[in-house]
Amino acid sequence: MDFVYNVVVVTHLLGMAAVVGGWAAGRPGVNEVMVWGARAQIISGVVLVGMAESLSSLDKDLNMVKIGIKLVISVLVAAFAEMARADAKRGKDPVAWMSDAAGGLAIVNVLIAALWV
Numbered sequence: 586m587d588f589v590y591n592v593v594v595v596t597h598l599l600g601m602a603a604v605v606g607g608w609a610a611g612r613p614g615v616n617e618v619m620v621w622g623a624r625a626q627i628i629s630g631v632v633l634v635g636m637a638e639s640l641s642s643l644d645k646d647l648n649m650v651k652i653g654i655k656l657v658i659s660v661l662v663a664a665f666a667e668m669a670r671a672d673a674k675r676g677k678d679p680v681a682w683m684s685d686a687a688g689g690l691a692i693v694n695v696l697i698a699a700l701w702v
Contacts, residue, residue: 586640593632600625601695604662608688613681615669623663623687626694630659651701658694662687 603622611619634652637645669683 586636586642590633590636590640590643593629593636596625597629597633600629601691604666604691605688605695608684608691611684612688613684614673615666615684615687617670619684619687620663620666620670623659623666623691626691627656627659627663630656648701651697655694655697658690658697662690662694665690 600622603618604626607616607619607622610616630652634647637643637647665683665687669680669687672678672680672683
């Protein structure tokens, strides 16, 4: 089961790379890579927490406050990316603050994951 867990971790990291990389490459707008990365982040994060909570063989001790904060931030990242992408598809001028909010919050989420022990 460790292998499956690690594959989901890789998926989670690739989603993060897509959000941050898509933000850096697509400024001031939001591209599809960023939107799909945000979706992958939420789904893979929920799967990771579910696996860690339900499988005692993984021997994970989760900080639910940290996970809750990261989930809220991830939902905000996805919401800003989805709204900015929808506006761009409708032909509206790209709203730079939504793109920057999504990218910036994604980086905040990475910092929380790495620095909050």
